[in-house]
Amino acid sequence: MSGLTTTTSQTDMLRMMSQMMGNPNGPPGYDYRKPKFIKLLPVDSGEGLPDVIFEDPYTFQPQPDLRGEIRSWGVFPVTLDDMLGNISRMLCLMQQSRYYMSELKHTPEEQFIKVIIERKRQKLLNVDLGDLPKQDIIPIYLTNIHDAQGQPRIWRRVRASAGLKIGVFQDKILCPVMGWYGAKHALVHFTDYRDGSLYGPKDANSVDCVTYRSLVGCQWLPDDEYMLAHLFTSEGQTIGYLYDFGDKWSHEIVVEKILPVDESDGHVEIIAGGGMCPGENMQGTYHYQDFLNEYDQDNEVKKKEKKREILSSPNYKYFVKPPLLAEALASTNSIRSGMRNYVMPMSVEGLNPRMFGDPKLKKGQSIKQTFPDPHDSPGYFKETTSDKKDSRSVSACGFCGKPGSAQLVLKTCGGCRQLLYCSKEHQKEHWKSGHKKVCSREFSK
Ligand SMILES: [Zn+2]
């Protein structure tokens, strides 16, 4: 337990229950603390708020947990395995949705984190990155799943430029090299364990996201505005990466090496790896770890059953094969314009437009619905897609993955006017390796 953990006794729980039942100020005579810098609605007693909310957000220094890591801006003390804490937060959230969201007011956590994010933005604005954006780094990408000997079961060692935008790295490199269907399917964010800052996609509004945000961390910095160099700064550093806020696949990315400028050319490469990507519906890291441990002990018949279960997961069934790195690098729009949501008919979606409504569409965007086999799934997928190409500021060479920069202006393919390249050579190489078959035909509308 970290020093930040709120104590949630049964009495607390009962008190919260009593508030839920229509007595918002708790039992008479109970003296609740009032935060100094956060505005509570008169009806909100402040019960169930994390302790840190009562501090000054302008001077707040987040404290590391026992692992030496800071998560979710250091504000949310609840960990994924703290059941009681999660329930307490859920109750607090229900209260907030009644008092704040219905009146479109910022919740106490949102008010607090807004200040911390602004402090971080200022810090990033003034940070000296040196040569790092021109340097290549070798991160090892690990799911937190280990075998009986404690060895990682699923991992990838890659190489990429630290000048890449975090969102591009996630969409065009991490997802495809692991084999995840992709960012449009699930929500992701990165955690800088040194200060708990989070980086993730803008305009995320899926049900999973709303639920998760309320539990652990409300807001994040936009991942298409910051480079890996802002986040991956030293060898040996560990960064958190959470894929899918519903099932929660928690990963770690360890910066193994930062190469000198003269050995860096910006190209993306998979150096090594092991283990098959978990299926999308294998229910997250903890469940899959147990599943694989059981698999190790199983007889041949049971082993076959388990294999079938993995292979019937969306990664493998609906999408046939996971996206490949080269394919992902050559896609025109990496940056998500909206999340891919799974929609259950008759679900809560639509009840609260602020929480679950469709995003405002920008130019070139449309809402696309995909219906999986109705025998497998009663719902459907809904996502915002865009036929606009990536802006140059977030793009990378469609062949090698080298990021564009002020010094290196990427050149556009003359045929489709969509793909960008770092050099004439790479445009030629890519043309020969298959782009001539899809150029214009696919992109010119
Ligand atoms: Zn290139």
Ligand SMILES: [Zn+2]
């Ligand atoms: Zn083209």
